[in-house]
Structure formats: structure tokens, C-alpha cells
Amino acid sequence: MIRIALIAPYETLKKLADDTFADYPDKDVTLTTIYAIGVKVVPSLQLDCDAIIARGATAAAIRQIYRDIPVIDLQVTGYDIIRAVYRCRQDHGAGKVAIIGSGNMIYGVQSILDVLGEDICCYTISKEDDAEFCVLQARHSGVEAVIGGAMTVEIAKRLGLKTVLIQSGQEAVLQAIDEAVRTTRVALQERAHAERFKAIMDYAYEGIIAVDGEGCITVFNKSAQRATGVPRQIALGKHIQGVLPDIRLSRVLTSGEEEIGELQSINGVMVAENLIPIKIKNKVVGAVATFQNVDKLQELEGNIRKKIHQKGLTAKYTFQDFIGDSQEIRDTIEIARQFSQVESNILITGETGTGKELLAQSVHNASDRRKGPFVAVNCAALPESLLESELFGYVEGAFTGAAKGGKAGLFELAHQGTIFLDEVSEIPYRLQGRLLRVLQEREIMRLGHDRVIPVDVRVVSATNKNLKQLTRQGSFRQDLLYRLDVLGIFIPPLRKRREDILILFFRYLAINNDKFDKQAQRLTPEAKKLLLDYDWPGNVRELSNVCERIVVLSAGRTIDVSDIRRVLAVDESLPEHEEQQPRRLNQATNLREEERLSVRNALAATRGNKTKAANLLGISRTTLWRRIREL
Ligand SMILES: Nc1ncnc2c1ncn2[C@@H]1O[C@H](COP(=O)(O)OP(=O)(O)OP(=O)(O)O)[C@@H](O)[C@H]1O
Ligand SMILES: [Mg+2]
Known part of the structure; x- marks a missing residue:
């Protein structure tokens, strides 16, 4: 919704504006018309709107007070002047006439008068206080009738002169409303643009500082504030050299050369910075620094690598x-x-x-x-x-x-x-x-x-x-x-530190009992002895596999020597630890043949799934790979 206020300096204009707006096609626009005369009343108006339409000196006064709201001049058109002159001649005859008004009101009037062949003099009011002076001057030079805006007319009347009010026509009102709508839309777009720009700046990981051609800071985003410890409000508008001399933006302003990826210490923090000159038609009009904390950068990089x-x-x-x-x-x-x-x-x-x-x-x-x-x-x-x-x-x-x-x-x-x-x-x-x-x-x-x-x-x-x-x-x-x-x-291999065998065995026993919901807990002395005497060529991995198999096959609480022998025998039938047992390697060919068969069978049984095949053979995936390569 676009809210427009129109200040009418005379009653009929208020009515004209209301009537004109009744047919306005854009329903997203509202118009409030206010009757107010003279700039003195402007401060008391308390306008809450997106754009203001006013005429003559009132417009100028409003512009002074409402700096954030666009103020549109209700233009006095050539038609308005012609109508006023015509009426003046009709009502007041052929006496001496003056047109008195503010600059924006009577701009170009002289040429219209020339066309009309009228000998009328114009007085321009630059301040409101001038109005009375202008009228007095006109009277002094023999003027009998004054044509002007509402305020001028009021003064002239008071000083005993004949008067004609310049009235705005419908076309001027429509034009002003159109312009107010257009201006508001542009302003809203601009504000959205600025908000977006600010959000981008403030959520950027990088610190961003921009300076104008003189080196004064115009942009200082949140990351820059965090990285430098300098509050934005303090930095903005100051010269970069006074705030952060470490950032060599002044140098870039002079050289016009960008500096990319330089390492730099700012207030004791190491950053990687890019310094970029902003040029218009080859002239440096400003510069931007973007920078990132090197530690953060590395952490981020690590996280990304990890995530990927x-x-x-x-x-x-x-x-x-x-x-x-x-x-x-x-x-x-x-x-x-x-x-x-x-x-x-x-x-x-x-x-x-x-x-x-x-x-x-x-x-x-x-x-x-x-x-x-x-x-x-x-x-x-x-x-x-x-x-x-x-x-x-x-x-x-x-x-x-x-x-x-x-x-x-x-x-x-x-x-x-x-x-x-x-x-x-x-x-x-x-x-x-x-x-x-x-x-x-x-x-x-x-x-x-x-x-x-x-x-x-x-x-x-x-x-x-x-x-x-x-x-x-x-x-x-x-x-x-x-x-x-x-x-x-x-x-060292397990057989060189036999004290660890039982500790490891009981650890795996507990894990596997849990896993398979079994109660195998005790070893008979003979069983213990067998575990301790065995050479464990596959070391802890073998021990863990053996233990798993024992638990799976176990029926009660006690593990005896036959339980162990059963699974160890299976292990020994698989000649898998050749690299630790050169004795076996020498037995050469039929062993290799046997190995190849077992690998092939395992791969066939698992449809080529190497992890499963390795598990089946009770060897590591690595060993399986090596075997596949060697065979
Ligand atoms: N001292 C130990 N304590 C607990 N678990 C162990 C110990 N040593 C080995 N393991 C276990 O044994 C298995 C094999 O260990 P690992 O894969 O580290 O051996 P490796 O020396 O790399 O063997 P390979 O040379 O065959 O690759 C793993 O499940 C590991 O957790
Ligand atoms: Mg390994």
C-alpha cells in the first residue's frame, strides 16, 4: 500500500484532488488531502506517509523537515497561468498586473506572457518572508492586481490589492499523484535493495570494509567488526588510516592495483586479505578490502574436506x-x-x-x-x-x-x-x-x-x-x-607375549557372548594350556576370530580343549599365514594350489564380495587382496 499526502493551500484544490483521486486506477494507493496554508503550519502536520505532494513554498518547507520522505511538487502548469491571467483580465480589467510566486511556481512564466502579449511583471519569492516585501514592491510600482499562490494572495488582499489565485488544474494533480507513486515504488525497491545488500554484508563470512576516494570508510560489516574489534559506528565515516592503518587501502587508492590473497596481521590477528580498487572510467573512486581470519579459514577448510x-x-x-x-x-x-x-x-x-x-x-x-x-x-x-x-x-x-x-x-x-x-x-x-x-x-x-x-x-x-x-x-x-x-x-607378535593371550581371549569372550547371547565363560585348564601354547600366526585378529567361532559353537558355560581344537583345526587347514611362517612357504606348490582354491571358493561363495570372502577365510581383507594379486 502506497500512502500519499497532498497539502492543499486552498479549499478548492483539496476538493479537486479528492475528486480526481476518486477515479484513480491504482487501488494500491491511498491519498490523504490536507488543507493547510503557509509554511508555518508544516511542522505541526505530523505526516505519516510514503510521499507528500505540495505546492510552491510549502513544498520547499516540507522538504526541509521530512528528509526521509520524497516530496513532489504540484507543478503550476502553463495552463494554470493562462487561466489565471485570463480571469484577472475578466475580473479586474486592463490595469497593471504582477505575478508573484516562488521559483518552482512561476518558472517559465515570462515566456507564456510573451506569447500572450501581456505586459505583466514577475516577482520571485525565495523565502516566505519575502512574500510581503514583493507585494509591497509591486504596489509601489503601480500594480493594481496580483496573481499568485494562496499565501501571496492573502497578503495582497490585506494590502488592499485586487487578487487572482493561481489554481492548479486536474492534469497537474494527476501528474503529481503519478509521480508520487512512481517515486515511492522506486524508493521501496531501493530500500529492499539496500536491506538485501546489508544482509549479504552482515552475513558474509568475510570482513568487508569499503572506503571512498578520500579513504573514508563507507562500509564496515559485522565480520569486520568481529575481526578487528572496532565497532562499526566508530569506524564509519572515519579515515581508514586513523582506524585500521594495517589495512592498506590507502595504498590501493594511490596505486589502483588490486592485491589478492595477501597475508596480513590486523590487530594481532592473521588474516588473508584481498584489496580491490573501484574504478570508474579508469579513475579510482574507492576501494574495498575483504579478509578472513586464517585460523577460521583453515578450520572451515578442514570441515569441508571432512564433510565431503x-x-x-x-x-x-x-x-x-x-x-x-x-x-x-x-x-x-x-x-x-x-x-x-x-x-x-x-x-x-x-x-x-x-x-x-x-x-x-x-x-x-x-x-x-x-x-x-x-x-x-x-x-x-x-x-x-x-x-x-x-x-x-x-x-x-x-x-x-x-x-x-x-x-x-x-x-x-x-x-x-x-x-x-x-x-x-x-x-x-x-x-x-x-x-x-x-x-x-x-x-x-x-x-x-x-x-x-x-x-x-x-x-x-x-x-x-x-x-x-x-x-x-x-x-x-x-x-x-x-x-x-x-x-x-x-x-611384537602374540606368541612373544603370551601373558596377553588370556586377557584378550576373555575380552573377546565377553563381547561375543553378548553378541550371540551365549554363556561361554570358563576355560578348562587343558583348554587354557592349548590357547597359551598355540603360536597364533594371525595374532589378535586370529584370536578374535577363533574366540567368535568358539562362542558360536558353544553349548554351555565351559569351554574345553576339544571346543578349541575344533576351531583351531579349521584354521590350520587354511594356510594363510605364510609370510610369518617361511617353513610353510617352502612346501610350495600344492599349498599355493590349495590357497588359490580356497580364495576362489570363498569369492564364488560370496559372489565376489571381498569383505565377506575375507571373513569366510578368517583373514584380513588386505591379506585377501594380496593373495588375489599374488596368485
Ligand atoms: N592389542 C589389541 N587390543 C585389542 N584389539 C586388538 C589388539 N591388537 C589387535 N586388535 C584387533 O585385532 C584386529 C586386527 O588389528 P589391525 O587391523 O589393527 O591389525 P594389523 O596389524 O593392521 O593387521 P594387518 O597387517 O593384517 O592389516 C582388529 O580388530 C583390532 O581391533
Ligand atoms: Mg592392517
Whole structure:
């Protein structure tokens, strides 16, 4: 709804306006007409509207008081003047006549008079107080009749002159209403625009400060207020140099050159800032600074990276989860705890199933990087080309099948966190060179790209192979080994710390009883002895699997030696721990054949689902992968 007020300086105009408006087509507009004469009454009007229409000096006076509301002049048209002159001649004859009015009222009157061939002189009132003076002057020069606005006419009457009121015609009223509506609509649009602009500014993450050509601050958004600690009200209108000399906007005003991505300290806070000159026709008329707190930026970046790749980017285990009471395990954990407090790369060695991944996660969670991502990569699980693009990422079009928009590599994803290179011995030789460069330079280059991206990553790698031996054989780069193995942690196999066997066994017993709703709780002495004597080539993973099978098959509370032998025998029929048992490896071919069959059967039974196949075989997915590759 658009509300317009019209100030009528004489009664008939009020009536004319009301009549004219009765037929106004736009029903979204209301018009209030007020009869008021003279500018003195303006302050008492208390207008509440979107636009005001007024005539002559009244309009000028209203403009002074209502600065936020548009004031539209009710124009005195040429017709209005002609009508007034005509009436004057009719009513008052051929005597000397003057037209007296404010500038906006009698503008252009002289030319009309010339056309009419009338010898009438014009007096312009610049202030209301001038009106009486003008009338007196006219009378003095022999004028008998005065043509003018309501106020002038009143004065002239009082001074004994004949008078004719200039009356606005219907066309002028209509024109004024149209203009008031148009102006209001534009003003409303502008206000919405400004509100939107303000909302954008205030909800922008970035601090935004703009200055005019002189360097005075014209925009200072909420983020700028937060980042600088300077209240907006204090900053606005001040010279940037006086408020925030660190922001080099004055320099940009002089140079006209933008400065993008500069690091800068503002009031002791590190920010990344962009300084941009605003130019009109090559002349710098202002400048804008946008900036962001670097810490926030990094946190945000980390969050985004994490969100995008939510799967597997967190480490769930801590040292608390690492079970074992043997001196060996206590020492291992103690070393790992100390290592977690420093930044150097770690290499964890140990047989399969000893908890290398568990330990890697625990290290990450105990380190300062715990809030960052933990990215695990199984280097044995992917063929060379895939592993390369996974690790380092690629840009769009880098190779056939490269995803649109490219893809961030795991190193990028691990920024500010830990990357866990599992089965690191399996990295193909060529990639070892690339990996080495990443570790040396601390930056990566996506495939098909020529730009380096700095990454801050700690590398924890794991292997169950003897890497030293592999370097001697030439299949693993020695320089890479030095980079990876700055700090080494060895997890002893279970058979070297037999005290842990029963602790772990009872832990898994409780878990599995719960899981399968069983009551297997006690071991006969012989059963205990068998568990303790067994060599556990698959270490804790094997123990946990064995325990699960025992519980599933158990009938009562007690587990005896045959219960264990039954599941261990199954295990032994599967020759899965060759790398820890060279004796077996020497038995060569028929064993390999048997292995291949078992892998193939398992894959067939699970329709190629590797996780399920590995479970079926009681081996880790990794081992399964390796086997598939080796066979
Ligand atoms: N000391 C331990 N305490 C509790 N659980 C353990 C321990 N050691 C290993 N485990 C468990 O055994 C299983 C195997 O551990 P993990 O995957 O970390 O071994 P790994 O050394 O990485 O084996 P692989 O070389 O075959 O990959 C996991 O379920 C892990 O939680
Ligand atoms: Mg592992």
C-alpha cells in the first residue's frame, strides 16, 4: 500500500484532488488531502506517509523537515497561468498586473506572457518572508492586481490589492499523484535493495570494509567488526588510516592495483586479505578490502574436506582400546604415546593382526592433529594407476575417465591430519618416487596439473614386511624408507607375549557372548594350556576370530580343549599365514594350489564380495587382496 499526502493551500484544490483521486486506477494507493496554508503550519502536520505532494513554498518547507520522505511538487502548469491571467483580465480589467510566486511556481512564466502579449511583471519569492516585501514592491510600482499562490494572495488582499489565485488544474494533480507513486515504488525497491545488500554484508563470512576516494570508510560489516574489534559506528565515516592503518587501502587508492590473497596481521590477528580498487572510467573512486581470519579459514577448510569425504576420515580407536598387560605391549604403547606428541613420520611394523591400524589410529587421536582427518589408504588394494590418482588427485581431463571437476587426492584430504599408509611395502616403485617428493616438499601436484598445493600431513605407515630387506633387494627405495621410518614402532607378535593371550581371549569372550547371547565363560585348564601354547600366526585378529567361532559353537558355560581344537583345526587347514611362517612357504606348490582354491571358493561363495570372502577365510581383507594379486 502506497500512502500519499497532498497539502492543499486552498479549499478548492483539496476538493479537486479528492475528486480526481476518486477515479484513480491504482487501488494500491491511498491519498490523504490536507488543507493547510503557509509554511508555518508544516511542522505541526505530523505526516505519516510514503510521499507528500505540495505546492510552491510549502513544498520547499516540507522538504526541509521530512528528509526521509520524497516530496513532489504540484507543478503550476502553463495552463494554470493562462487561466489565471485570463480571469484577472475578466475580473479586474486592463490595469497593471504582477505575478508573484516562488521559483518552482512561476518558472517559465515570462515566456507564456510573451506569447500572450501581456505586459505583466514577475516577482520571485525565495523565502516566505519575502512574500510581503514583493507585494509591497509591486504596489509601489503601480500594480493594481496580483496573481499568485494562496499565501501571496492573502497578503495582497490585506494590502488592499485586487487578487487572482493561481489554481492548479486536474492534469497537474494527476501528474503529481503519478509521480508520487512512481517515486515511492522506486524508493521501496531501493530500500529492499539496500536491506538485501546489508544482509549479504552482515552475513558474509568475510570482513568487508569499503572506503571512498578520500579513504573514508563507507562500509564496515559485522565480520569486520568481529575481526578487528572496532565497532562499526566508530569506524564509519572515519579515515581508514586513523582506524585500521594495517589495512592498506590507502595504498590501493594511490596505486589502483588490486592485491589478492595477501597475508596480513590486523590487530594481532592473521588474516588473508584481498584489496580491490573501484574504478570508474579508469579513475579510482574507492576501494574495498575483504579478509578472513586464517585460523577460521583453515578450520572451515578442514570441515569441508571432512564433510565431503565423511567415510573413513576419522580414527575411532585410542590407546585405551589397545589391550595387553605384557611388558612388551606396555613398552610399545609408551613409545607410541611419546611419538604421538611429535610430528615426525612413524613406521609401524608387526605381523598381520597385531593391531598396527589400531595403533596408528591411537597415535592420531593422541596427537595435536586429533581434530584433523585420519585418512587410511591400503596401498595393496589398488592397482598402480588408481593408487596414484587416489593419493595425489587429478584435474578434469587428466586421463580418460577422470571425473568432471577433478578430484582431491587423499593427501589433500588428510591436510592437517594424518595419512595412514597401510601395507606401504606394496607401493609400486614409480609411485615411491612421487611419494618421496611429497614427503620432502610437503606439497602435492594433482595429476595433469602444474600447480602445487601445500599439504600439512603426518604420515604413519605400516607393514608386515621387512622393509630393510626389500630395500636391499631393490624393490623399495631406501630414501623413502628413511623418510617414513623416522620413528619406528614394532608390535611384537602374540606368541612373544603370551601373558596377553588370556586377557584378550576373555575380552573377546565377553563381547561375543553378548553378541550371540551365549554363556561361554570358563576355560578348562587343558583348554587354557592349548590357547597359551598355540603360536597364533594371525595374532589378535586370529584370536578374535577363533574366540567368535568358539562362542558360536558353544553349548554351555565351559569351554574345553576339544571346543578349541575344533576351531583351531579349521584354521590350520587354511594356510594363510605364510609370510610369518617361511617353513610353510617352502612346501610350495600344492599349498599355493590349495590357497588359490580356497580364495576362489570363498569369492564364488560370496559372489565376489571381498569383505565377506575375507571373513569366510578368517583373514584380513588386505591379506585377501594380496593373495588375489599374488596368485
Ligand atoms: N592389542 C589389541 N587390543 C585389542 N584389539 C586388538 C589388539 N591388537 C589387535 N586388535 C584387533 O585385532 C584386529 C586386527 O588389528 P589391525 O587391523 O589393527 O591389525 P594389523 O596389524 O593392521 O593387521 P594387518 O597387517 O593384517 O592389516 C582388529 O580388530 C583390532 O581391533
Ligand atoms: Mg592392517
